[in-house]
Amino acid sequence: MATARSKPSESNRGTRELLIDAAEREIAHKGLEALTMKDLAKEVGIKTPSIYAHFAGRDDILRAIADRYVAALSVQFPDDGGDPLDTILAGVRSLVIYFASHPAHVRLKLRDLETPGGRPELSAAAGGEASSNLNEGPLRDFFARIEGLLHRGHEIGQIRRVSVVEFYRICFGVTLLSLTWPTQGIFTSQQDSAEISRILPFAETAIRSFLVR
Known part of the structure; x- marks a missing residue:
């Protein structure tokens, strides 16, 4: 039986957000597997039982992180009606910077990709399994914007015909691998500006080469 998610009130929102940050x-x-309630309480400076005033348990905390991730992803690749290719590449740069600043979300996404059916908390936050996210749920508009950009770019002869699924695969593959391989410094400290400056042109060039053939 599914456990009901705890509902934050205005008075406890501060501690709740601190717990998610921690x-x-x-x-x-x-x-992900090493996250414990004891360590989390110590990090925030509260007693372990106090966590349960804000979350039903560990899974509830992971769901809150997944909610943050989905909310942030849903606004990526904004389309202001400008040049399609420029808009896509700007979106790629924004995605790299976002993931570089949120290493826990990188870990969550990587574990989601390796889990049959996806991580349950991420599937729940996104409104269903990956195959359904294209047409429904909080990521529907995200995928629709990308699809629109790809279509416009192809219509004016800027890029070859590419499906939104193909683009998503290459974009996230390039972005996540750029940040985590061959080093995994993103997981121990935020990427410094010099490292991000190195990754950005690589990711942009890779996506451009994929789209323009």
């Missing part, structure tokens, strides 16, 4: 730091440094 959980993201713990995950960034140690991984």
Whole structure:
């Protein structure tokens, strides 16, 4: 039987957000499986039982992180009606910077990709399994914007015909691998500006080469 998610009130929102922030730091440094309520309480400076005033349990905390991730992803690749290719590449740069600043979300996405059916908390936050996210749920408009950009770019002869699924695969593959391989410094400290400046042109060039053939 599914456990009802706890509902934050106005009075406890501050501590709740601090707990999510702390959980993201713990995950960034140690991984999803290493997150414990005891370590989280110590990080925030409260007693372990106090966490349950804000969350039903560990899974509820992971769901809150997944909610943050989905909310942030849903506004990526904004389309202001300008040049399609320029808009797409600007979106790629924004995505790299976002992931570089949120290493816990990188870990969550990587674990989601390797889990049959996806991570349950991420599937719940996105409104269903990956195959359904294209047409429904909070990521529907995100995928629709990308699809519109790809279509416009192809219509004016800027880029070859590419499906939104193909683009998503290459974009996230390039972005996540650029940040995590061959080093995994993103998980122990935020990428400095010099490292991000190195990654950005690589990601942009890779996506441009994929689209323009």
